[in-house]
Amino acid sequence: MKVELLGANIDALNMQETENMVAEMVNRGRGGQVITLNPEYLYQAQSEPGLLDVANSAGVVTPDGEGIVWACKTSGHPVPERVTGIDLMLRLVRRAAAEGWKVFLLGASPGVADAAAKKLSERFSGLQVVGTHHGYFKDDKDKEVLDKIIAAGPDLLFVALGAPRQELWTHRYLQQLNCVAMGVGGSFDVISGHVQRAPLWTQRLKIEWFYRLVKEPTRWRRMMVLPKFAWLVTKKYRLKT
Numbered sequence: 001m002k003v004e005l006l007g008a009n010i011d012a013l014n015m016q017e018t019e020n021m022v023a024e025m026v027n028r029g030r031g032g033q034v035i036t037l038n039p040e041y042l043y044q045a046q047s048e049p050g051l052l053d054v055a056n057s058a059g060v061v062t063p064d065g066e067g068i069v070w071a072c073k074t075s076g077h078p079v080p081e082r083v084t085g086i087d088l089m090l091r092l093v094r095r096a097a098a099e100g101w102k103v104f105l106l107g108a109s110p111g112v113a114d115a116a117a118k119k120l121s122e123r124f125s126g127l128q129v130v131g132t133h134h135g136y137f138k139d140d141k142d143k144e145v146l147d148k149i150i151a152a153g154p155d156l157l158f159v160a161l162g163a164p165r166q167e168l169w170t171h172r173y174l175q176q177l178n179c180v181a182m183g184v185g186g187s188f189d190v191i192s193g194h195v196q197r198a199p200l201w202t203q204r205l206k207i208e209w210f211y212r213l214v215k216e217p218t219r220w221r222r223m224m225v226l227p228k229f230a231w232l233v234t235k236k237y238r239l240k241t
């Protein structure tokens, strides 16, 4: 079931159901896009409707972050739980190793996708990573990158180019990619060990965002969106203006 929030249709599924749905997409073999939707993307989409179109044409859209879970509840259409990019990615990689799906990692700084691939292969035996490519390439190199991915023929492509570039890039080339592609933000940095994930206690207290702000103060500018997002949701669904 999908629930609508500020124009975006979000899958009201828990983590396990989401994993199963993506697995079905992979096994069907017709490709598709998976988006882990965060408040920053949805806020930006209010003034750039193209971003809403991309989200609404994706096969799966998950509520990534407590902000989206809270907003869905406020709107009267709750979702079962937060489904973050990194958690879903790790489950899908485990599944890929078990089912024999081929995986490609695109994005992050040079060397990071390779390091992440190495860590994943050590952790999930039998995993086939058929290629990696860093995420710092200009638009005129799109074709080169695309050709590399197509030649490798992955079943599952993880795209870590930062939001919303990763969603736009995937949407644009989905037909040619011919696989299931999912945007995963900074996940390769965490998996490779370049960046530490916020500890579990901050996730439980729902203050992971605060931990990340303290660790990476440069995030403050992008986090300024969060109160604006909260106000927009309150205005639309609580005050019904």
Ligand code: UDP
Residues within 6 Å of the ligand: 107, 108, 109, 134, 135, 136, 137, 160, 161, 162, 163, 184, 185, 186, 187, 188, 189
């Ligand atoms: N990134 C990239 N190319 C770019 C800009 C960013 O590969 O042109 C990568 C960056 O190295 C990092 C990730 O995108 O690995 C960050 O994505 P985002 O900020 O969306 O992550 P989040 O903080 O939401 O997890």
